[in-house]
Amino acid sequence: MNLQEMLDQAATGTVHVEPGWGQGRATYGGLVGGLMYSALRARITAEPAPPLRSLTVNFVAPVTPGEATADARILRAGSSATQGMVTLHQGDAVVAVALATFGAPRTSVVTVPPSAVQMPQLAAPETLEPFPYIPGSTPDFFQHVELRLADGSPPFSAADTSHMTGWMRFREAPETFDVRHFVSIADAWPPAVIQMLPSPAPGSSLTWTLEILDDVAAAPETHWAYAVHTDQAGDGYAHTDARIWRPDGTLVAISRQTVSIFG
Secondary structure (H helix, E strand, O other): OOHHHHHHHHOOOEEEEOOOOEEOOEEOHHHHHHHHHHHHHOOOOOOOOOOEEEEEEEEOOOOOOEEEEEEEEEEEEOOOEEEEEEEEEEOOEEEEEEEEEEEOOOOOOOOOOOOOOOOOOOOOHHHOOEOOOOOOOOOHHHHOEEEEEEEEOOOOOOOOOOEEEEEEEEOOOOOOOOHHHHHHHHOOOOOHHHHHOOOOOOEEEEEEEEEEOOOOOOOOOOOEEEEEEEEEEEOOEEEEEEEEEOOOOOEEEEEEEEEEEOO
16 A cells, blocks of 8 residues: 555544554654644534644554554544544554544634744755665665655754754655645655664653644645754653755644654
8 A cells, every 4th residue: 555545544433554654663753743634634524624723642652563443533523623532443452542623714803923933944855865765774764755854854863952853754755745845745754862872772652632723735745844942852752843944944833742752
């Protein structure tokens, strides 16, 4: 199954996680989030469906290749906001839980444009080399995503920085690109803080919250601009805050993570 087939099947509540999307001993978190979102989105019956405003995923245990079940349910559907929950099971174990909020637009006198958060000046994507996919050395899912680092340092380089900026997209563009695909790509960057480690060591997301600010439907081959900084790290945990823009500088999402660092 390719990405599109996995996303389509997840809408039925039965999820098949293909090999080749690993990140250490777990499946890449963006794919897990995309599959869970697909399962929940299929439960919304309102037409037109309200857009996704926020998705929070707790990674409870490693999601492994094979079959999984997505128990998706709508907690409440109000006149404008709808909230839902997805629990992902493999065997008898809960491996991930997600909460999502969908909200139809409504009239408001309050408008604050995201002018304070400007897209950084980035070199053109084609001038930057993507992170390589090296079987046995880099995460398996790197064969599916294209990450081009513009500023910051590569993982495990003993850097004194803890930020990254760059461009991201899928190596093989899907036929279409909607919210499911955006969720699946948005978590692709390594935890920014692991560039400070002098040698490879495990690091994984505990929680991930993605807030959608604008329409993310796009041409499948679109390069998305990304910038992340580390707010704080200590005691084996790090807290990061990221922004995602369209190439024209339109801010479309905020991504926040709590990360476990084993080094």
